[in-house]
Amino acid sequence: MYAVLGRRHGRILHADQQEGSQIFTVNAVLPVIESLNFANEIRKQTSGKANPQLSFSHWEIIDLDPFWTPTTEEEYKLYGEKADTENRALHYMNQVRRRKGLHVEEKIVEFAEKQRTLTKNK
Structure with a gap:
């Protein structure tokens, strides 16, 4: 997952694992133009285990x-x-x-x- 974000010029803000579960949450910033087809690529690289949720954050x-x-x-x-x-x-x-x-x-x-x-x- 980190490789996909790096390849698309993303920056990881923080990563946490929820206590008592195997859920790992990663918050990152990704340019909108690089987010095209991002969900398919991240699912492919993680064998379907990652579920991306994209939302607009800010202009840069x-x-x-x-x-x-x-x-x-x-x-x-x-x-x-x-x-x-x-x-x-x-x-x-x-x-x-x-x-x-x-x-x-x-x-x-x-x-x-x-x-x-x-x-x-x-």
């Missing part, structure tokens, strides 16, 4: 610029030219835009040198 700003690219020499050394680390704000923004049918700027071919050649096999 993601402190990342979705359009950030490395500019200084230090940032180029740390992140590289392409900034291969995933920008969560950009990822969430693109997910919402795709779901609403809006244009998403993304490259069709990311690494052209890795494409295969079209030679015939004999």
Whole structure:
């Protein structure tokens, strides 16, 4: 269960076991966009033993610029030219835009040198 929450950028607030029973309660905060299909995944990972109950808690700003690219020499050394680390704000923004049918700027071919050649096999 902790792995599923971590993979979906969730934060565990507290976990308690009720005295005299085997019921274990976990309170966590999970971004709404990451909660899609969460119930099915958590049941699958726990063989149906976990029952998630989701409710809205609060709004929280993601402190990342979705359009950030490395500019200084230090940032180029740390992140590289392409900034291969995933920008969560950009990822969430693109997910919402795709779901609403809006244009998403993304490259069709990311690494052209890795494409295969079209030679015939004999």
